[in-house]
Every structure is written in C-alpha cells, then in structure tokens.
Amino acid sequence: MAKDLKKQPRPKAETPKGFRDYFGADVTERKQMLDRITEIYHRHGFEPLETSAVETVEALGKFLPDVDRPNAGVFAWQEAEVPGGGAGDWLALRYDLTAPLARVAAQFRNDLPSPYRRYAMGPVWRNEKPGPGRFRQFYQCDADTVGTASVAADAEICAMLSAALEHAGIPCGDYLIRINNRKVLNGILEAMGVTEGAPADDVLRTIDKFDKVGEQGVRQLLTTGRKDDSGAVIEGVGLRPEQADPVIAFLTSKGGNNAETLANLRAAVGASAIGAEGVEELAQISDMLAAMGVGEDRAVIDPSIVRGLGYYTGPVFEAELTFEILDEKGRKRQFGSVAGGGRYDGLVERFTGQKVPATGISIGVDRLLAALRAKGLMGGEVQGPVVVTVMDRDRMSDYQAMAAELRAAGIRAEVYLGNPKNFGNQLKYADKRQSPVAIIQGADEAARGVVQVKDLILGARIAAEASHDEWKSQPAQTEVRRADLIAEVRRILG
Amino acid sequence: MAKDLKKQPRPKAETPKGFRDYFGADVTERKQMLDRITEIYHRHGFEPLETSAVETVEALGKFLPDVDRPNAGVFAWQEAEVPGGGAGDWLALRYDLTAPLARVAAQFRNDLPSPYRRYAMGPVWRNEKPGPGRFRQFYQCDADTVGTASVAADAEICAMLSAALEHAGIPCGDYLIRINNRKVLNGILEAMGVTEGAPADDVLRTIDKFDKVGEQGVRQLLTTGRKDDSGAVIEGVGLRPEQADPVIAFLTSKGGNNAETLANLRAAVGASAIGAEGVEELAQISDMLAAMGVGEDRAVIDPSIVRGLGYYTGPVFEAELTFEILDEKGRKRQFGSVAGGGRYDGLVERFTGQKVPATGISIGVDRLLAALRAKGLMGGEVQGPVVVTVMDRDRMSDYQAMAAELRAAGIRAEVYLGNPKNFGNQLKYADKRQSPVAIIQGADEAARGVVQVKDLILGARIAAEASHDEWKSQPAQTEVRRADLIAEVRRILG
Missing domain, CATH: 3.30.930.10 (Bira Bifunctional Protein; Domain 2)
Incomplete structure (x- = not known):
C-alpha cells in the first residue's frame, strides 16, 4: 500500500463541504x-x-415521483446488481x-x-x-x-x-x-x-404574508394585486x-x-x-x-x-x-x-x-x-483534567501511579505524554487543556517524598493581576507530602 | 401527490437488507x-x-487503489457535477x-x-x-x-x-x-x-493457526506442508x-x-x-x-x-x-x-x-x-408507565390531570389514547406496555371522589397462582380517595 500511495498526490484533510465535526x-x-x-x-x-x-428510496417515498433523479434532496446510491436478478435497490440516507x-x-x-x-x-x-x-x-x-x-x-x-x-x-x-x-x-x-387546489394554495401563501403586509396588503393580494415598496407589482389571486x-x-x-x-x-x-x-x-x-x-x-x-x-x-x-x-x-x-x-x-x-x-x-x-x-445556560467554564507533568522520563510509572490514584478518587487526571524535555511546553499543554491543577515531581522531590501541586486557576489570576515579584514567589504552588497529594488536589478543586 | 401515488404500487415497509432498527x-x-x-x-x-x-472517498483513503470501483466495501456516491467545474467529489459513509x-x-x-x-x-x-x-x-x-x-x-x-x-x-x-x-x-x-513481504505474511498467517494445529502443525506448515484431518493437503511455506x-x-x-x-x-x-x-x-x-x-x-x-x-x-x-x-x-x-x-x-x-x-x-x-x-447484568425487568385508563371519553381532561400529577411526582405515566370503548383492550394495552399500575375512574367513582388503583404486577401473579374465586375478589385492586392517588401509586411501586 505504501508504494501505491507514493504514486498519487496526498489526500486533502477536509471535512466534506456542508458537514462539520463536533469537539469536546x-x-x-x-x-x-x-x-x-x-x-x-x-x-x-x-x-x-x-x-x-439508511432507508430504501422507495420507503422514503417523498422523492419517488422524480424517477429520473431519485436522489434529489437526499444522498442516494444504487446497490450493486443482484446476481441474476437485475438492478439493485436505490438506498438513501x-x-x-x-x-x-x-x-x-x-x-x-x-x-x-x-x-x-x-x-x-x-x-x-x-x-x-x-x-x-x-x-x-x-x-x-x-x-x-x-x-x-x-x-x-x-x-x-x-x-x-x-x-x-x-x-x-x-x-x-x-x-x-x-x-x-x-x-x-x-x-x-x-x-x-x-375549493382546494391551486387557488387554495395561493390563499394560504397570502396568509403567510400577513405579518409583513398587514390587513390592507392581504386584501390587495387576494383580489387585484399590490405594488410593494420597491414599486414591483405582485399579481393578485383574483x-x-x-x-x-x-x-x-x-x-x-x-x-x-x-x-x-x-x-x-x-x-x-x-x-x-x-x-x-x-x-x-x-x-x-x-x-x-x-x-x-x-x-x-x-x-x-x-x-x-x-x-x-x-x-x-x-x-x-x-x-x-x-x-x-x-x-x-x-x-x-x-x-x-x-x-x-x-x-x-x-x-x-x-x-x-x-x-x-x-x-x-x-x-x-x-x-x-x-x-x-x-442565554448563558450552557457552555460556561469547561474544566480540563489535572495534568501530572513529567520531570524524569524514566519515572513514568510513578507519574502514572499518581494519575491512577487521582482517578480512583474520582478526579479527572492524565499524565503528560508529549516530549517532556521542555517543561514550558508541558505547562502550555496544561493551559490548552484548561487544567485546574498541575502536579510536579522531580528527582529531588521524589527523594524527599513530596510533590509540587500548582493551582493553575489561581496562578493565571495572579499572573494577570500581581506584580512581577509577587508572581515570582509562586503563591499558587504548594509542596505537600506525596501521601497528601489527593487531599491537596481536592482542596484546590474545592 | 395523492394522485401520483395511486398510479404506483405501494412501497414495501422494510428495513433495508443488512440494517436494523432498535426499539425501547x-x-x-x-x-x-x-x-x-x-x-x-x-x-x-x-x-x-x-x-x-460522511467523508470524501479521498480522505477515507483505504479504498483509493481500487479506482474503478471506489465504493468497494463502503457506501459511496458521487456528488452532482460542479457547475462549470467538472465531476463532483465521491463521498462515502x-x-x-x-x-x-x-x-x-x-x-x-x-x-x-x-x-x-x-x-x-x-x-x-x-x-x-x-x-x-x-x-x-x-x-x-x-x-x-x-x-x-x-x-x-x-x-x-x-x-x-x-x-x-x-x-x-x-x-x-x-x-x-x-x-x-x-x-x-x-x-x-x-x-x-x-524478510518482510509475501513470505513474512505467510509466516504470520501460520502463527495465527497455532491454536488449531499446535506446534507440530506449525512446523509442517512452515516447511513442507501438512495434511489436515479431512485428508486435504495444505502447502507449506517452504x-x-x-x-x-x-x-x-x-x-x-x-x-x-x-x-x-x-x-x-x-x-x-x-x-x-x-x-x-x-x-x-x-x-x-x-x-x-x-x-x-x-x-x-x-x-x-x-x-x-x-x-x-x-x-x-x-x-x-x-x-x-x-x-x-x-x-x-x-x-x-x-x-x-x-x-x-x-x-x-x-x-x-x-x-x-x-x-x-x-x-x-x-x-x-x-x-x-x-x-x-x-451475564444477566443488563436487560432485566423493564417497567412501563402507569396507565390511566379512560372510562368516560368526555372526561379526558380529568385523566390527563391525573397523568400530569403522577409525572410531577416523578412517576412515569400516560393516558390510554386508543379507542376507549372496549375496556379489556385498555388492560391488554397496559399489559403490552409492561405497566405496573392501571388507574380507573368511571362516572360513579368520579362522583364519589375516588379512583381505583390496580396493581398489575400483583394482579398477574395472582392470575397465575390463585384460584378462580381468589382472582374474582380482585385483591390487586384498591379504591382510594382521589387526593391519595399519588401516595397509593407510590406505595405499590415501592
């Protein structure tokens, strides 16, 4: 297959025209x-x-009269020929x-x-x-x-x-x-x-225009016709x-x-x-x-x-x-x-x-x-998962254990799975994910049996409001014992 | 449209072949x-x-190599011609x-x-x-x-x-x-x-047969071949x-x-x-x-x-x-x-x-x-709605008020909406709906300010187990004051 693909241009990554994808x-x-x-x-x-x-076009019915173009208005296709049985059914969405x-x-x-x-x-x-x-x-x-x-x-x-x-x-x-x-x-x-039929349809169409043209307008449209604001003449029903x-x-x-x-x-x-x-x-x-x-x-x-x-x-x-x-x-x-x-x-x-x-x-x-x-009745703040960051690539199991513990406590959590080399990227990722909390544990913290718990919501507020010095003191980041991780995250999530 | 329909045979009411409908x-x-x-x-x-x-066939990709038949394996159709722009895209489910x-x-x-x-x-x-x-x-x-x-x-x-x-x-x-x-x-x-390619594929296919043919069988299939139980010879990979x-x-x-x-x-x-x-x-x-x-x-x-x-x-x-x-x-x-x-x-x-x-x-x-x-972990007893039966066609509002009250109390309920003439049909309907309770109020009960509440689950058990006399005494049917309707239904539902 790889060989075949090289022969042809790359496909376009596009939602088909008129369709959409829904996220999150x-x-x-x-x-x-x-x-x-x-x-x-x-x-x-x-x-x-x-x-x-999928239905048969026959069962959908509305489109049957238009025999030449059974797919007008619907997405339709014909089934493959039935072996020994002639043309296949037309199906449609x-x-x-x-x-x-x-x-x-x-x-x-x-x-x-x-x-x-x-x-x-x-x-x-x-x-x-x-x-x-x-x-x-x-x-x-x-x-x-x-x-x-x-x-x-x-x-x-x-x-x-x-x-x-x-x-x-x-x-x-x-x-x-x-x-x-x-x-x-x-x-x-x-x-x-x-009587029903064409004149009746005309009357019904006129009724629908009442909102726009008012009583006088409807009278005109039902009888001899009417000139609209642009001066165009609309024929009356007669x-x-x-x-x-x-x-x-x-x-x-x-x-x-x-x-x-x-x-x-x-x-x-x-x-x-x-x-x-x-x-x-x-x-x-x-x-x-x-x-x-x-x-x-x-x-x-x-x-x-x-x-x-x-x-x-x-x-x-x-x-x-x-x-x-x-x-x-x-x-x-x-x-x-x-x-x-x-x-x-x-x-x-x-x-x-x-x-x-x-x-x-x-x-x-x-x-x-x-x-x-x-009305503001839906689509307010979306809260992402707690992100456990990765300081030491060879201690993934420890980070995964933290995430598993958080989940077992009913807290949405994930380990950062991108390239951990640049720590700033991890925090940027947490930001994109709308994470409320990031967990940080380097070799030093691991040795001391502690973790850093960073309140990202408070952190963002401080970054927006506080002076540079206040910001540098990082009041939104707390060191707790590893055993207290769940309790501290719970405290921040409120 | 009615005229057009008379000219053609009735459409078949059938789920298209290979599709299904899901109920309840x-x-x-x-x-x-x-x-x-x-x-x-x-x-x-x-x-x-x-x-x-819907995706473009191009984006689905898997089927691209088969240019003559882009719909092999998928349901596909071609979009209408683009005005002045040639053939339309192929789309597929x-x-x-x-x-x-x-x-x-x-x-x-x-x-x-x-x-x-x-x-x-x-x-x-x-x-x-x-x-x-x-x-x-x-x-x-x-x-x-x-x-x-x-x-x-x-x-x-x-x-x-x-x-x-x-x-x-x-x-x-x-x-x-x-x-x-x-x-x-x-x-x-x-x-x-x-090396990868055809012989590798043959080896992988043979591995998949281990469960069936065992170690000796795999050795034979990888080398000179094997006779199976029916005596047929399967060629070896060589x-x-x-x-x-x-x-x-x-x-x-x-x-x-x-x-x-x-x-x-x-x-x-x-x-x-x-x-x-x-x-x-x-x-x-x-x-x-x-x-x-x-x-x-x-x-x-x-x-x-x-x-x-x-x-x-x-x-x-x-x-x-x-x-x-x-x-x-x-x-x-x-x-x-x-x-x-x-x-x-x-x-x-x-x-x-x-x-x-x-x-x-x-x-x-x-x-x-x-x-x-x-495993019996899903699909146990399905409980239908409480059915409010209709004794007097001209008192529909009263029955609808009862159903509305039941719903307001969080109880699933409906009024019987078929032809009320045959009361037996109403109870058959309640049975088909797996209703736990039927409510009955004729003119006499209405005048006295009471309703009959029929426990259909108990009723069905009695019908199966009890003697004719016990059954006739209708222990599953209770008369309560109209004001006590909700309380009585709640009592029965448990």
Whole structure:
C-alpha cells in the first residue's frame, strides 16, 4: 500500500463541504441537553426508537415521483446488481425521523403497542447546496404518537414539549408554544368559497404574508394585486373583495385569551362544518392543557401559525423562543422557532393503504442548543483534567501511579505524554487543556517524598493581576507530602 | 401527490437488507453502557469527538487503489457535477472511527492539544453482503491518543480499557486484556531470516493457526506442508526446518507471569535489535500497568495475539471475555473478543507527509452489550408507565390531570389514547406496555371522589397462582380517595 500511495498526490484533510465535526463541549453539551429532553419523553410514556440511517428510496417515498433523479434532496446510491436478478435497490440516507417512523409503524404494526408513542434523536441528512449556517447533516429530536385520532394526543404532545423545553433550561416566559388547526384554515377556505387546489394554495401563501403586509396588503393580494415598496407589482389571486372577509376575520381573530380567540374563530368559519370541527378541537386542546397545568403563558391558540400545510391534517404547533439575543453585530433579535409539528395522516397509509392518524413534534437540536448558550445556560467554564507533568522520563510509572490514584478518587487526571524535555511546553499543554491543577515531581522531590501541586486557576489570576515579584514567589504552588497529594488536589478543586 | 401515488404500487415497509432498527430497551441499555464507558474515558482526560458520518472517498483513503470501483466495501456516491467545474467529489459513509480521526488530526493539527486524547462513539457503515449476525451499520466506541510515541500511552489505553469494562459491569476475572507487540514479531522474522513481504505474511498467517494445529502443525506448515484431518493437503511455506525454531520459541513463550514470558521472548528474538526493542516496550508496559494497579489478572503479555498486522506498528491489545455462556443450542461457548487495538503510525502521514504516532482501542459495542445481557447484568425487568385508563371519553381532561400529577411526582405515566370503548383492550394495552399500575375512574367513582388503583404486577401473579374465586375478589385492586392517588401509586411501586 505504501508504494501505491507514493504514486498519487496526498489526500486533502477536509471535512466534506456542508458537514462539520463536533469537539469536546460541543458533544457533551448537546448530549446533556438531549438527556434532559429524554427524561421528559420517558416520563410521558414514550419509548425510544433508533432506525437505521439508511432507508430504501422507495420507503422514503417523498422523492419517488422524480424517477429520473431519485436522489434529489437526499444522498442516494444504487446497490450493486443482484446476481441474476437485475438492478439493485436505490438506498438513501434518511432526511428526517418521520419517514422512518412511518416505515416502522407499517412494518411492525402487529408487534407495536397501539397507540405507539415513540421518541427518536439522531442525525439526518439533506443533499442541499451548503451555505453559511446551512448544513447537510444535522440533529433532530422527535416525539410522535401513532395510531390515535384523539386530540388528547395533540394536547399531550404540546404539554410534553413545554415540559421538555423547561427541563432543558428554557424557563416559562422565555418560550411560547403556538397552536393552530389546519381544519380551521380549511373552514376559512370553505367560507370563502375557494375549493382546494391551486387557488387554495395561493390563499394560504397570502396568509403567510400577513405579518409583513398587514390587513390592507392581504386584501390587495387576494383580489387585484399590490405594488410593494420597491414599486414591483405582485399579481393578485383574483378573488372578489367580499371573499377576502373570512381571511381577514381569521387573521385578526387572536384575542386576549384562548376563549376570545376561539369565539372569533367560530365567527370566522361561519357555516363551515370542517371549520367548526377545527375550532372545537382547539377548544378541547385548550381545556386539556389547562387540566395538565399548562397555562396560556406556555401554550396558546394562535391562528397566525401556518406550517407545511400539504403535510399536516389537523392541529399544528410551533414553539418559539421569545427572548431577545444580540447577534454578531450587536443588534437585538428574536431567537425564533425551535420546534414544530402537528397532526398528519397519510404517512403510514402509503405502505398499508390504511389511514393511521399520527401527531408529533420535532425539536431543532442545534437551534435549541444555541439558544441555551445565548442565554448563558450552557457552555460556561469547561474544566480540563489535572495534568501530572513529567520531570524524569524514566519515572513514568510513578507519574502514572499518581494519575491512577487521582482517578480512583474520582478526579479527572492524565499524565503528560508529549516530549517532556521542555517543561514550558508541558505547562502550555496544561493551559490548552484548561487544567485546574498541575502536579510536579522531580528527582529531588521524589527523594524527599513530596510533590509540587500548582493551582493553575489561581496562578493565571495572579499572573494577570500581581506584580512581577509577587508572581515570582509562586503563591499558587504548594509542596505537600506525596501521601497528601489527593487531599491537596481536592482542596484546590474545592 | 395523492394522485401520483395511486398510479404506483405501494412501497414495501422494510428495513433495508443488512440494517436494523432498535426499539425501547435496545436503545436505553446501549446508551447506559456507553455512558458508563464515557465516564471512564472522561476521567482519563479523553475528549469527545463527533465527526460527520460522511467523508470524501479521498480522505477515507483505504479504498483509493481500487479506482474503478471506489465504493468497494463502503457506501459511496458521487456528488452532482460542479457547475462549470467538472465531476463532483465521491463521498462515502465512514467505515470506522479511526480514518475520520486521522483526517481530523491532520486538518486541525494546529488547534488540537498535542498529544490529543479523544474518544468517539457512533455508527459506522460497511457495504458488505449481509448475513446472519452480519450487519451493514453497527456501533463502535473508540479511544485513541494521537501524537506520542511513548508506550506510556499504550499502557494507559490498556488500563483505561480495563477500567471501562469493569465500570460497564464486567468484573475482574471475567475478562482479560492480552498484549503483544508487532516489533517482537518483526524480531522473530528477523531471527528466522525471513524478510518482510509475501513470505513474512505467510509466516504470520501460520502463527495465527497455532491454536488449531499446535506446534507440530506449525512446523509442517512452515516447511513442507501438512495434511489436515479431512485428508486435504495444505502447502507449506517452504522454510528450512531450523528456520521454524524462533517461531516455535515465540509461540511457546507464554510463561506463568509477565516476567517469565518476557524472558522467553528475549531468548526467542535472539540478536534482532527490533525484537529486543519490542520486548523492552512490553516490559515497560507491564511495569506501568502494575504501577496503575492493573495486575496480570486484568492485562497480561500474551504472544499469541496477532491482530490486523499490516496496520499496526507496535503494541497490540485484545480484550477477551473469559466466561462461558450457553448458545442458542444450549452448548457452552466462550464469549470471545470484545475490544482490540494497538499502535499505528501511518494514518495521519497520508495527509501531511509527517509521521504521527498514535495508539488506541475500539470496543465492539454490540458484542459487549450482548455479553452484559448474557451475564444477566443488563436487560432485566423493564417497567412501563402507569396507565390511566379512560372510562368516560368526555372526561379526558380529568385523566390527563391525573397523568400530569403522577409525572410531577416523578412517576412515569400516560393516558390510554386508543379507542376507549372496549375496556379489556385498555388492560391488554397496559399489559403490552409492561405497566405496573392501571388507574380507573368511571362516572360513579368520579362522583364519589375516588379512583381505583390496580396493581398489575400483583394482579398477574395472582392470575397465575390463585384460584378462580381468589382472582374474582380482585385483591390487586384498591379504591382510594382521589387526593391519595399519588401516595397509593407510590406505595405499590415501592
């Protein structure tokens, strides 16, 4: 192999474009956060599920219609030819945790409890053009209940999301779960006399612009069109002016509390049966949340939430962080959405032909972690190991015995394993490792049965504050008997 | 989309061939085991690293020579064409955790501490023909020290592996770490007058057969060949009879303790300088392990260990579980190897041209977990959630309030969310969920301010043991005041 390698240029040591590596605290802090969330999911009766990272393109399904390019949006490859059996399967990396859940719910439907509550956390992959802050592998953390049409499941998911966010460290008041219902939107369309399909999609897209263009803007967009600030003309949907009324009623239906909002929504859907059903579901969810102790300061009915509408069939949820952080330019900005979900019916049906109602949420792991860091709730001081330095290369066993003793006492410790010749490099290494303490024992100390214990945190403070003379007196370094090593390190670590 | 779907047959709901899904305890037990191992790695000063699952085929390297089929052994695919820039990169799923470490060590060499101690755990992928017990995605759990040639690093890795196995639950005496050194083997080859290359490989392959064919068999295989039990003739390596002597001395060098083994090895390598260096390294490792409190009942010099020799350049390690288990046919068998590793130099050099010495181990996660289960150390009783049953569909909020109260008291609980019509189905569900307790409250109980608390564990025991009359008296079901619900559930859970 060595010979072969010489013939070719050296490979580039690079993380593939759009991917990243996580070091040290990046890994442990995410794990800590997910462990906290897992505790809550577990306590709500949810069971873990870890599917394979790889699925058949057929099972992923979303991409099936595009037969010529089965790998659009996913990382896909074709299996080798089956001997005597023609072309191999197309396989792909999962792009979310819901498609594999649908496959599992269909495949194991006779073995799983019904309803099946499951949580899943792990990486997913998207074959997208990488960009700043846009990655091709990222973590998701989902919880879903499969096999029940009861809105009690939706209410439970919202209550659990609230508990999970708080247990992860986001206090009540710093987040808000907003709840809407696709059926209410359908009722609004019905009240407008707009059938589903292209015009309905146009209406929904317009609703999504309410935040930006306001009531007048929405009226214009639904009817004859609108000129935006730059003077560009945006074509209207072409509805009659009075057809816009239910939309406006809907968009302005948010009241001071759930009861008011629900009353406004009941008026907005008018005679639509599906609309009334949607409002009734929201009312039930509101009651159930109250019964579970989740007040409107935690989860609230909010008609402005419009999520991936082709996918959802009933209640939809979105958790937003409501505190402001400073961005890299020092400007205040809202942190925004960290989780979302809702009710969906079609996923398992693809496999079995039977409708299997399901509801769930997905937490954006990286975003929530970033939020916890921005709030100073995670990622504080990282403490490295105690470093046992090496004064005499032939006394490694003695140094290793010290490290072993420290570990046996529950203290993180390591022996310096680089070239020990330059002692300054050893202290530089300890500094890079964020070590709180360095242990030093030369031949002289060994003969006298003592060790030097250097308090690196105090040492750094003295180096920053003290005069040269004070610094030279090394108050941060103490000589103790070898037998007292553990006690002295414990004293310094506090 | 619904229209498109009708045109094509339903997708199959199947885990792709060679992959698997993990449910419930499979996930939590593995996590628990890895958390225990992580604690030990952390205490030894190792830092977590999580690389992307995807690497460039170029960086993975091992597969580069096979230019026509860059995906042999790995799952690989080609990126889309770069606009105006020709063919896209070949990407692949990592096949182990060492190749990505080498890439990271080269890429971040100016930022990482040196030596760099890191651990990594996660799935790896192999594009192999699936077979019984052979999977194409499995977990590894590695720890490596990069950037030091000191055998102190090798000794530390062995001591850490010992601590990790014990912390995971394998007691001293149920495992043994065997240590050998590639340099000793090189010394043996030198003493035999066999240069490296094809004949050396043949000798090493023969050494590996010692367990099966014994001293006489090895002598035959090294010289003129051997007839095996079936009468088939195996060709010999073609050495002169006296050339086999150092190999035999080596293979029979294991003494009653490390000191004896080392003395035998010193004799076996004769005048070979590299052999003597290898023996000296083993002697140092032996001393260091003793200093760290790792006796020969935990880690021992054993010349019979021969691991992936093209890869390793110095000490090699293998951890074997020494207890017997019964296989599916009730036969006793040894559990065998659960971890292995050693020193390697060439991996980072591929990228930078500079030799970077490194050493490490990899734990076979699935095998170790299977061992813990076989020993009854994991996977005992799984307790499901308390199930609050639903007697009145319109009182869901009351049931949800009970579940919320239970959870607030730290008790895992859920409301039954299936169709509540058939109460028997609710109890069957609780049974499937391995619930310890079911809560029942009909309209009558609600009016009286009480709940029924059913001890399902006691109930199951009574059903198995008691007479029909005893069973009918339902001693496992207690009526308590609603306010006493938590206290009663706590009493039953113990």
